[in-house]
Amino acid sequence: MTGLPDPPDRPADPHADPHAGPSADPPADLSAGPHAGPSREDPGPHAGPSWEDLGPHAAPGLRAYGPPPVGAPAGPAPVGPPAGPPLAGPSLRLSPRVLLTEPIRTLPSLLLPLTGVLFLGGFSSGSFGWAAFGLVGSVLYAVVRWATFTYQVIGDRLELTRALIGRSVRTIPLERIRGVDVSSPPLHRLLGLAVLRIDTGAGGSKQEGELDGVTLVEAERLKAALLWHARARAARRAGARGTVAAHGDGPPGAAVTVPAGPSPATAVPPVRHRTGETLPERVLFVVPRRWLAYGPLSGSYLLTPFAFVAGAAGLAFQWGSELRIDGRIVVGAGEWLWGHPLLLGGALVVLVLAMPVLGAAMYAVFNWDFTLRARDGYLVAERGLLTRRSVSLERRRVRGFELVEGLAERWAGVARAWAIVTGLGDSGTRGQLLSVIPRRAALDVVREAVGPILTGLRPHPPVARRRRLFRAVFPWLVAAACAAVAARSWPPLWWAVAAALVLAVLGVPLGLDRYRSLGHTHEGGRLSVRSGSLRRSQVVIEERAVVGWTLRQTWFQRRAGVLTVVAGVGAGSGGYAAIDVGEAQGVAFAAEVTPAWLAPFTEDAPFTEDAPPS
Numbered sequence: 001m002t003g004l005p006d007p008p009d010r011p012a013d014p015h016a017d018p019h020a021g022p023s024a025d026p027p028a029d030l031s032a033g034p035h036a037g038p039s040r041e042d043p044g045p046h047a048g049p050s051w052e053d054l055g056p057h058a059a060p061g062l063r064a065y066g067p068p069p070v071g072a073p074a075g076p077a078p079v080g081p082p083a084g085p086p087l088a089g090p091s092l093r094l095s096p097r098v099l100l101t102e103p104i105r106t107l108p109s110l111l112l113p114l115t116g117v118l119f120l121g122g123f124s125s126g127s128f129g130w131a132a133f134g135l136v137g138s139v140l141y142a143v144v145r146w147a148t149f150t151y152q153v154i155g156d157r158l159e160l161t162r163a164l165i166g167r168s169v170r171t172i173p174l175e176r177i178r179g180v181d182v183s184s185p186p187l188h189r190l191l192g193l194a195v196l197r198i199d200t201g202a203g204g205s206k207q208e209g210e211l212d213g214v215t216l217v218e219a220e221r222l223k224a225a226l227l228w229h230a231r232a233r234a235a236r237r238a239g240a241r242g243t244v245a246a247h248g249d250g251p252p253g254a255a256v257t258v259p260a261g262p263s264p265a266t267a268v269p270p271v272r273h274r275t276g277e278t279l280p281e282r283v284l285f286v287v288p289r290r291w292l293a294y295g296p297l298s299g300s301y302l303l304t305p306f307a308f309v310a311g312a313a314g315l316a317f318q319w320g321s322e323l324r325i326d327g328r329i330v331v332g333a334g335e336w337l338w339g340h341p342l343l344l345g346g347a348l349v350v351l352v353l354a355m356p357v358l359g360a361a362m363y364a365v366f367n368w369d370f371t372l373r374a375r376d377g378y379l380v381a382e383r384g385l386l387t388r389r390s391v392s393l394e395r396r397r398v399r400g401f402e403l404v405e406g407l408a409e410r411w412a413g414v415a416r417a418w419a420i421v422t423g424l425g426d427s428g429t430r431g432q433l434l435s436v437i438p439r440r441a442a443l444d445v446v447r448e449a450v451g452p453i454l455t456g457l458r459p460h461p462p463v464a465r466r467r468r469l470f471r472a473v474f475p476w477l478v479a480a481a482c483a484a485v486a487a488r489s490w491p492p493l494w495w496a497v498a499a500a501l502v503l504a505v506l507g508v509p510l511g512l513d514r515y516r517s518l519g520h521t522h523e524g525g526r527l528s529v530r531s532g533s534l535r536r537s538q539v540v541i542e543e544r545a546v547v548g549w550t551l552r553q554t555w556f557q558r559r560a561g562v563l564t565v566v567a568g569v570g571a572g573s574g575g576y577a578a579i580d581v582g583e584a585q586g587v588a589f590a591a592e593v594t595p596a597w598l599a600p601f602t603e604d605a606p607f608t609e610d611a612p613p614s
Contacts, residue, residue: 090152091150091151091152091161092150092151092152093146093147093149093150093151094146094149094211094212094213094214095193095213095214095215095218096146097191097192097193097213097215098142098146098193098212098213099139099142099143099146100191101187101188101191101193101213102138102142102145102146102213103135103138103139103142104187105187144164145162145164146213148162148163148164149161149162151211153174156173156174156175156229157171157172157173157174158171158172158174158198158209158226159171159172160172160209160211170208170209172198172200172208172209173200174226174229174230175230176200176230177198177199177200177226177227177230178199178200178230178394178397178421178423178424179198179199179227179378179391179392179393179394179424179430180196180197180198180199180222180223180226180227180392181196181197181199181389181390181391181392181430182194182195182196182197182219182220182223182389182390183195183197183384183387183388183389183390184216184387184388184389185386185387186386186387188213189388192215192216193213193214193215193216194214194215194216194219195210195211195212195213195219196210196211196214196219196222196223197209197210197211198210198226199424199430200423223390223392224376227376227378227392227394228376231376231377231394281373281374281375281376281380282373282374282375283371283372283373284372284373284374284379284445284448284449285371285372285434285441285445286369286370286371286372287367287369287370287371287434287435287437289364289368289369291435291436291437291438292360292363292364292367292368293360294409294412294414294436294437295359295360295362295363295364295367295435295436296355296356296359296360296363297406297408297409297412297414297436298363298406298409298416298436299406299408301359301360301362301363302355302356302359303355303359304355304358304359304361304362305351305354305355305358306351308358309351363435363436364385365384365385365386366383366384366385367383367384367435368383368384368385369382369383369384369385370382370383370434370435371383372433372434372445372449374395374449375392377394377395377396378392378393378394378395379392379393379395379398379419379433379449380392380393381393381432381433383435391430391432393419393421393424393430393431394421397421397422397423397424397571398419398420398421398450399420399421399422399541399542399544399545399569399570399571399572400419400420400450400451400526400539400540400541400542400545400571400572401417401418401419401420401433401446401450401451401539401540402417402418402420402537402538402539402540402572403415403416403417403442403443403446403453403537403538403539403540404416404417404418404535404536404537405439405535405536405537406534406535406536407533407534407535409436410536413438413439413440414436414437414438414439414442415434415436415437415438415439415442416432416434416435416436416437416442417432417433417434417442417445417446418431418432418433418572419431419432419433419449419450420539420541420545420569420571420572421571421572422545422570422571423571424571431572433445433446433449433450434446450540451526451540451542452540453528453538453540454521454523454524454526454527454528454540456521456523457519457520457521457528457530458519458520458521458585459518459519460515460518460519460562460578460579460580460581460582460585461561461562461580461581461582461585463560463561463562463580464515464518464562464579464580464581465511465512465515466560467556467560467562467580468511468512468514468515468518468580469507469508469511469512469515470511471511472507472508472510472511472514473504473507473508473511476500476501476503476504476507477500477501477504479496479500480497480500480501480504483496483497483500484497510533510534513533514531514532514533517530517531517532517533517536518530518531518578518579518580520565520578520581520589522543522589522592522593525542525543525544526540526541526542526543527540527541527543527546527567527589527593528540528541529567529576529577529578531577531578531579539572539576541567541569541571541572541576543593543594545569545570545571546567546568546569546593546594547568547569547570548568549565549566549567549568549590549594549597549598550565550566550568550575551563551564551565551566551586551587551590552564552565552566557580560580561582561583562580562581562582562583562586563580563581563583563586564577564578564579564580564581564586565577565578565581565586565589565590566578567590567593
């Protein structure tokens with residue numbers, strides 16, 4: 001059975017022949033059990049720097065196969081695809097401590113049926129016996145699930161096997177692994193357990209594989225090993241094509257292409273490790289706890305009190321039907337409160353005053369100690385108070401970033417940032433680089449982790465301003481006219497007319513701000529588009545990420561002489577638009593980024609047979 005190769009070792013003598021030397025084992029042995037002790041393959045947090053995390057000028061013929069052994073001196077790496085023994089290990093199970101978490105997690109779903117059994121049985125000894133039988137059955141089911149689930153690394157793939165009734169085997173090729181997330185819910189943290197999720201970029205919000213109930217040590221070991229072997233397999237495939245890619249802590253894109261095999265003539269000058277000589281990772285940013293106060297400015301967290309009230313009402317209706325409680329009691333309570341406007345107004349005032357307090361509390365729970373690290377060619381974001389979560393983003397797949405600012409966030413000078421990553425499932429959650437922090441600090445961190453933001457955006461034509469004003473004002477004028485017609489029959493609707501007119505007036509500054517936010521540019525191998533007002537978003541992506549263009553015009557846009565240019569990107573949301581640009585301006589923008597693609601469709605550019613299709 002063929003396994004993954006071992007990484008090349010550094011020669012003991014720094015002046016020795018760079019094309020000769022022993023080979024070293026990978027940084028973590030996937031075949032080791034969850035209780036394996038420290039070894040040379042797992043040096044710990046104080047190990048030397050990783051070969052994967054190199055600067056744009058890598059050593060001659062360097063391939064990113066993994067870190068050197070502990071204590072090995074620095075030196076050039078050997079060239080050529082290394083070979084090693086096959087990587088295989090025994091079948092492993094989750095930690096037995098998961099048997100304590102499974103019954104507790106299933107208890108809420110069993111609570112209502114067991115309560116129903118007790119009510120129907122009149123709280124007799126028989127009903128208590130059936131309830132106890134249900135609890136014992138859930139525990140036995142958890143034991144059987146634990147005993148019939150195993151995971152194992154066989155060659156170049158990870159297999160997750162479940163044999164409860166029928167046998168089910170899920171196979172995940174190591175080279176397809178895009179990220180490994182580790183999270184620890186409160187109960188897991190109490191027992192020293194973690195949930196490890198594997199993302200293969202297959203799309204959707206659900207990860208391809210999940211190990212729910214491994215120890216924290218085993219989770220970190222598996223995460224490091226799986227990510228290392230995924231990079232090693234990708235490096236082998238790239239080496240077979242004659243491409244050597246070396247990425248450092250700076251922006252991605254520092255790729256060096258040389259012929260396969262030893263070729264000193266094509267080598268570039270070596271440099272020292274950019275992240276230091278002793279530490280394997282670097283902390284890019286830790287969000288200070290006092291900045292958690294900015295959280296409610298994002299908007300969604302402000303609705304936390306109303307979400308609690310709505311959830312409580314939903315539970316009351318659900319429990320009332322399950323426990324045979326007349327739902328008219330809940331409805332009657334609501335009618336009574338509606339009949340006492342002073343109490344209702346006081347409750348609303350309390351909820352409004354609680355919005356920033358509860359919003360800040362919920363934001364702190366999800367984003368406590370938000371930390372961004374650079375580790376072994378990955379960007380690692382960790383956050384959470386009750387549930388601690390760690391997300392790894394492969395840096396060579398990062399194609400840009402998105403900077404988001406809400407209206408209140410812009411007023412306070414804060415922003416959020418997301419990475420645009422190819423092959424990333426659930427990018428809206430997993431791709432977050434920074435929580436709400438001051439905009440200047442966010443730009444500094446993003447510049448170091450991904451790349452600088454592009455300024456000097458090109459303005460859009462004045463007709464775009466008229467369109468933004470029309471779209472912000474006209475709908476409310478229509479609503480006011482409809483409400484005025486209806487108010488002749490029902491006078492209380494005149495307040496709706498006044499509200500619609502107020503919103504129409506507020507639409508004027510909103511439309512002007514939307515126009516000021518429009519912009520696009522292309523500079524230094526990157527392009528950027530910006531739009532929005534209540535949620536202003538500026539996207540900066542590498543031009544190599546563009547896979548196609550869409551030039552879209554509605555009937556109103558054709559009459560106005562503008563169009564929307566959408567850059568198709570195989571990452572993030574899949575496409576980013578420059579809204580209401582001039583017709584000639586939009587075509588020129590696309591032709592500037594990918595001139596060969598649009599050459600056959602433009603009159604002033606000659607057709608070339610080798611131009612790639614659009």
